[in-house]
Amino acid sequence: MTSFVPTSEDTAIYEFCVLYPANLSQKEEQTLLKGMEEIFTEAEAKQLLRDAWGRRGLAYPIKKQTEGNFIVFYFEMDPQKLKEVNRQLGILPNLLRHLVVKPPKGYEVVKYSEHFEQWLKDRATAVETQRKEEETRLQRKVVAKAKIQAKRTEAKKKEVTSTLEEADLSKKLDELISDDTLGL
Amino acid sequence: MDHRKQQQQQQRSDPRLKKCPFCLKTTKYIDYKDYPTIKPFMDYFGNIMKRYYSGLCLKHQKMLKNAIERARFMGMVSYRK
Numbered sequence: 001m002t003s004f005v006p007t008s009e010d011t012a013i014y015e016f017c018v019l020y021p022a023n024l025s026q027k028e029e030q031t032l033l034k035g036m037e038e039i040f041t042e043a044e045a046k047q048l049l050r051d052a053w054g055r056r057g058l059a060y061p062i063k064k065q066t067e068g069n070f071i072v073f074y075f076e077m078d079p080q081k082l083k084e085v086n087r088q089l090g091i092l093p094n095l096l097r098h099l100v101v102k103p104p105k106g107y108e109v110v111k112y113s114e115h116f117e118q119w120l121k122d123r124a125t126a127v128e129t130q131r132k133e134e135e136t137r138l139q140r141k142v143v144a145k146a147k148i149q150a151k152r153t154e155a156k157k158k159e160v161t162s163t164l165e166e167a168d169l170s171k172k173l174d175e176l177i178s179d180d181t182l183g184l
Numbered sequence: 185m186d187h188r189k190q191q192q193q194q195q196r197s198d199p200r201l202k203k204c205p206f207c208l209k210t211t212k213y214i215d216y217k218d219y220p221t222i223k224p225f226m227d228y229f230g231n232i233m234k235r236y237y238s239g240l241c242l243k244h245q246k247m248l249k250n251a252i253e254r255a256r257f258m259g260m261v262s263y264r265k
Binding site (some may be wrong): 069 | 220261
């Protein structure tokens with residue numbers, strides 16, 4: 001995690017993202033990279049960081065290419081020369097896309113690989129927390145069920161005792177009724 | 185009638201009560217290279233989600249739109265599936 005600050009007031013920091021096809025021969029790739037370097041050296045741009053993403057698939061085919069190589073550069077250069085650099089990059093052969101962005105103040109530059117690793121870690125922690133939540137939820141459910149079960153059994157026991165009492169009562173009543181000495 | 189009303193309330197929370205997830209993190213800039221943050225605000229067809237559904241504030245919706253359009257141009261995200 002680094003954030004670049006322009007050294008003087010006349011310069012600014014720019015982020016260049018470049019896309020070129022993955023199926024280029026080594027020679028073509030070399031010439032392309034050299035051409036890019038020349039453009040930047042002509043504009044007296046100072047390279048701060050170079051982050052090659054490597055070969056990856058595109059979301060949609062560009063000039064019949066389905067795979068491409070991304071490179072992200074950070075340059076410190078004169079804003080007045082930016083237009084010329086942009087034009088030159090547009091002319092460069094074998095370059096599919098290029099994009100220039102001026103990152104905001106305090107923008108923290110993270111390399112793609114680091115960003116990916118961080119994302120993997122975050123995802124793992126997220127999965128773990130979700131699992132823990134699920135476990136606690138299940139435990140609560142089990143406890144609640146056990147409570148309900150206990151209540152039910154208690155209620156059943158009570159019912160049984162009450163029925164027993166009723167049976168006793170009815171027996172006694174019968175005895176009373178059947179007793180002739182009372183003269184009912 | 186009351187029962188039905190209650191059911192509806194349970195199913196869907198009031199969209200006006202949603203809070204902007206970027207405001208909660210005090211995001212100042214949405215990066216076009218950061219796919220995982222952009223992804224949840226796009227649907228299957230590659231359209232940007234409406235503010236009404238995502239609950240974003242206008243400031244962050246504009247930032248998101250910028251980021252998604254840049255990512256689309258660079259071939260990281262599709263225009264249309």
